[in-house]
Amino acid sequence: MLQDFAFYTWAQFTPAFVLVGIAAALLMVDTFAPRFPKQGLAVISALSAIVTGLFILPGDGGISLTGLAALACIATGAAILLGVDYHKVTCESVCGAGSQEGTGEFYALPLVAAAGIFCLSQARDIVTLFVSLEVLTLSSYVLAGYFRRNRGSVEAGVKYLVLGALSTGLLVFGAAWYFGMTGSFSLSPATLAVGFLSPGRITGILLAYVFLFAGAFFKVGAAPMHGWIPDVYQGAPTPVSIFLGVASKAAGFCVLILLFRPLYSVLSVPEVGSLYTGRVFGFFSIIMAATLLIGNLGAIPQSNVKRLLGYSSIGQAGFILLLFLGIQTFEVPESGVGVEFVPLQHNVFYYLMAYGLATVPAFYAVALVRMSRGSEELSAFRGLAKTNPRLAFLITVCFASLAGVPLTAGFIAKFRSFVALLQGGSCSTLCWLLPIAVICAAAGFYYYFKIIREMYWEKPLESDKPVTVPGISMAVLILCVLALIWFGSKPLFCASPQGLWFGF
């Protein structure tokens, strides 16, 4: 059993140690130097997360799962960075205006969570996977309910805790079944193949997988484990919503790929595959359809922007799940099991990057509007094109990218989902899943454009002053928008169409 863990080396986890070390140092400063401005802590924390993320980012994007972890670290950094501008709200909501007491952990905890995500990306067995996931999840519980004078935040914290505990329970249950059926914690294809090929165990393994997937679905926000997302996104402090929306989702897809990889390798054995491939992908197709429908149709009637972004994140998770269908079309090489996952990991990375580049500034915009106009409703964005034309333009690009408007990265991302669906889906799947995907993409145009309409078509009230945009927020917004346009338009200008579904 111990040989399951022989695979790891200490050096492999250096970035996680660095992150935890910085978090511990920040907590020390917070405790022993209470006068030290907490915004300073936030800047240090954000920079260390971003630098770590850039440092571990593989040059080729998402060839390994480390790419997803790097993405999560950078998103964590962006979330903490919003905390700098959002500090006043944080102070008011934690201990009353004028005091900064007790706000230090708010900037240190995300680093611990990011360390958890990094370990997760390195995990090759269920125990490491579970422990890393819990490091991430426990920090998130605290963060979601951090604004203790804000009823919405407390409610979000409690809901997240209760539902999160349930999903953890399911994951542990699945892990127990997995160990029982294979006699090992290792997530290697060989281990699973042994269990799969011995008679009488297949049902048990499939049962284990259902529960393990349920845990992963909770993290990515896929149906039927999506219920927490709208409430928690709406109630949680906005920087935490960014963290949950991007970093935690990236972690969820790490888990999903880690679990899916051995399963798919076993399915490529002909005698197993002929029996079970259809069932596994059928199960996934139903999950995809439900996620797409719930996310995209649920977003339509929303009037709170954070809640809308919550539903949108469910819908986008549905589009990312579609990418998993595409794996059936990649060639399985003779040697090097898992190589066929490279394009899948790459596309998931690309989609999450496009989603993050648009979602992070969208939440920033919500926070800025909230600070100036005191509301997170759609109507608070009214007439922004008149009062802040540049900000309105930046927000427009972000939401256009989320909707999948061409010349933004979001279009290329959705395009890849559709290619995966059309290539990987069997004829009978296509007949019902393709119309659902089309309807959901069209619905996306409807609800994302509601914000653009509000900004451009409505007139501002007499009392509306321009929204103040601090330097850091503006810089993040501009950077994200430039990246969205760059990644979205570059492949369209180049002669090789390969850039459309692989590479940048």
Add this chain to the structure above:
Amino acid sequence: MLIWLILIPVLAAAAIGLLKAPGRATALVSATLTFLLGLGAILAYSGCIDCCCCGAECSQFTLQPVFARVMLLLTLIVTLGAAVGLKAPNPQAERSWAVSTLLISAGATGAFLSDNIISFYAFHELALIPTFVMIGYYGRGDRRSISWTMVIYLGVASMVLLVGLLMLCLSFGAFTFSGLAANVAAGVGNYSYVGAIAGLLLAGFGTLVSLFPFHSWAAPAYASAPTPVAMLHAGVLKKFGLYGLFMVADCFGSHCGEVFGSWNNLLLLFLLGNILWVGYVTVSQTRLDDMLGNSSVMHMGYIFLAFAAYIAANGTNQLAVLGAEALIFGHGLTIALLFLLCGQVEDQTRTLEMDSLGGLAKRLPTLGFLFGLAGLASIGLPLLANFVGEFTIFASCFNGTSFGDGLMNIGPVQVATFFALWGLVISAVYMLRAFRRVFEGEESDAAKRAVALGSGDVLAAAFLAFFIVLFGCIPVTSLF
């Protein structure tokens, strides 16, 4: 070099929108620059795919198809005309109008020059967005619901189209028009879904071009749109759908009957709906802008007729392609000029109700002359640009049909053409009636409000009218 035809307007739009550069002047500079550059590119074109490389990767834009060159020329002329004639109610509106003009023109140029099918699709979407925003913000009448209807119609159509294009590309293993043609010629590809693909393409492209049962978004949208948006959308951008259909059909060459053939009879029925049904709807309009919007929808029927003739002849009917090119070009110029003049009428008289107008030609003879010219062009008078197209299309429908054996080899296309010819009469009715009600007769109160046209107004209209006459004498297709 071709990439600059897209980058210049985009950069100019960014300068106006984000850096507060003056609207009309910047748009004029950009439109003039692209006009000259594009004209140079078309004249200098010698068969090489765009040879400019950016970094390691070559740009995908090409002038290879004749159709692309025709469309580029049309885009350049209409954009310059719209920029010259740009006249907004206030400075802020002027900036928005200039930005939208430039973005629509950049998107249309990108779409027509793209070899990559996904870029072709994406650039068109880029051009649609300013259209929605402008109609919703500056439109006439019930602008929000008109714009929202348009978003829903065109949004769904675009999704249907994207699925159709993806299925097409995946079935034939190429994502470029040139690659598609090469694969079809080499016999590579899977023909089992072609019927469904053709249906999706016809529905998607058809909605974008306002093919009969999917047309109801179009006329109100054009009528409501601010002048430059109406000019560019009705004149240039809408033709994207027809351009796409002809490009795809061209890739299939002699296989195109296999792909689109099963839909041809339904298409004939629909296009007769455009010509006859919408034609009668046009006759009954009481506002000038509604009349022009509907007439534009009606004329699309003729170009679809050319497509049907092309398909029915299994891609051997080159006359149909020539006719479609010429009519797309002529109609683009004419409808742009008509919308420009319609904007000037409203600007001078504050109304577009034809009943309250009248006798405007006495006040503004230049306007009356130019409108008459454009109206006659739209009816299809010889020596004006539309005639070339309409005549060639009708001729192409009988291309290869011999009357020697009685009427035995008259097919559905020929039968449809007999009905379609009545469209000419209908156009004459509504266009001449409109001219009489607006420009002739007793001088109305509205006409008395008219002062004088600005020099920009006359210049823009004369510029477009010049090309209508020029390409009426020299068919545009004979240039390439």
